Amino acid sequence: MEPRKRVLSGIQPTGHIHYGNYFGAVKNWVKLQEDYDCVYCVVDYHAMTMPYNPKKLVENTWDLIFNLLAVGVRPEYLCIQSLIPEHTELCWIMNCFTSYGLLTRMTQFKDKSSQSQEANGEGFVSAGLFDYPVLQAADILIYRADFVPIGKDQEQHLELTRNIAQRFNNQVGKEYFVLPAPLYTEALKVRSTADPERKMSKSLGPKHHINVFEEESRLRKQVRSAVTDTGDTPAGEMSPGVENLFLLLKASGKAEAHDSLMEDYKAGSLQYVSLKEAVADALAEQSNGFRARKAELMANKKEIKEQIRASTVEIRKLAQETVRDVKELTGLLNVRF
Numbered sequence: 001m002e003p004r005k006r007v008l009s010g011i012q013p014t015g016h017i018h019y020g021n022y023f024g025a026v027k028n029w030v031k032l033q034e035d036y037d038c039v040y041c042v043v044d045y046h047a048m049t050m051p052y053n054p055k056k057l058v059e060n061t062w063d064l065i066f067n068l069l070a071v072g073v074r075p076e077y078l079c080i081q082s083l084i085p086e087h088t089e090l091c092w093i094m095n096c097f098t099s100y101g102l103l104t105r106m107t108q109f110k111d112k113s114s115q116s117q118e119a120n121g122e123g124f125v126s127a128g129l130f131d132y133p134v135l136q137a138a139d140i141l142i143y144r145a146d147f148v149p150i151g152k153d154q155e156q157h158l159e160l161t162r163n164i165a166q167r168f169n170n171q172v173g174k175e176y177f178v179l180p181a182p183l184y185t186e187a188l189k190v191r192s193t194a195d196p197e198r199k200m201s202k203s204l205g206p207k208h209h210i211n212v213f214e215e216e217s218r219l220r221k222q223v224r225s226a227v228t229d230t231g232d233t234p235a236g237e238m239s240p241g242v243e244n245l246f247l248l249l250k251a252s253g254k255a256e257a258h259d260s261l262m263e264d265y266k267a268g269s270l271q272y273v274s275l276k277e278a279v280a281d282a283l284a285e286q287s288n289g290f291r292a293r294k295a296e297l298m299a300n301k302k303e304i305k306e307q308i309r310a311s312t313v314e315i316r317k318l319a320q321e322t323v324r325d326v327k328e329l330t331g332l333l334n335v336r337f
């Protein structure tokens with residue numbers, strides 16, 4: 001049998017997961033585990049590129065690990081970036097194969113550097129933020145990943161990764177790195193229920209995202225107060241708020257309820273309360289399951305942490321192998337451990 005292709009993805013440790021993250025990315029990670037060898041990395045080094053709280057970094061990292069496990073990510077596929085120092089070692093080497101000109105054209109840097117400046121109030125933008133895409137390239141190349149599941153916002157970073165890999169291969173005269181391909185899967189854009197003009201996001205404030213572990217009464221309240229129709233939508237078009245509720249229903253696997261409510265909508269007889277109720281039921285069912293699973297995991301906190309440390313050690317072996325090869329190919333002193 002052909003070995004399974006490898007998928008790599010990274011996620012920043014910002015603590016909890018909301019339905020925008022879940023339907024937009026994480027649910028897909030869980031699905032990909034069926035067909036691919038996966039490495040899902042909690043990228044704490046990336047989290048240091050913006051102003052952050054050192055006391056919270058480790059806490060957020062473990063929180064995210066438990067949250068990912070609770071929604072179905074397998075422990076053997078999870079690792080923590082800073083426990084695999086080879087990522088930063090490869091990042092340095094890859095820096096020397098990265099075009100400075102290309103790096104200055106990264107749009108995410110432009111967005112984030114203005115955010116960083118505002119957050120500090122002192123105009124500080126770290127060189128780490130500038131170099132962020134090269135560390136991301138190292139994350140991907142170090143496992144010689146075939147595919148990276150991405151949305152539009154990461155396209156440019158993956159293109160840069162391919163450029164770095166290609167340059168490396170040309171320079172060392174060997175097709176060493178696989179050029180990783182994007183895996184475009186159905187990435188759903190969930191909007192804020194409080195302001196459906198905007199993406200569901202943590203940074204907008206508590207009303208603008210629904211935690212996947214939310215307890216039922218609060219979750220229902222949030223859905224009940226969702227903005228439906230502000231009267232600004234042109235006649236004959238569905239308002240973004242209503243569209244968002246239909247999307248949540250469909251994403252939750254409630255196709256039947258979705259279709260029948262859609263019939264009502266088309267007939268002009270849809271009552272928004274019924275739509276909201278159906279969405280609240282669907283989300284509550286999922287959240288209740290996630291919460292129960294998380295409680296089980298939290299009851300075995302120590303064992304779970306050990307398990308993640310062990311899988312990180314296992315995954316690290318692959319990274320060590322790559323760095324060994326890369327050192328050989330680039331003419332560095334290569335000590336075999």
Ligand code: TRP
Binds near residue numbers: 008010012148
């Ligand atoms: N930059 C990614 C994001 O913000 C996170 C990330 C870091 C990543 N390393 C990665 C994503 C490697 C995919 C592959 O979403």
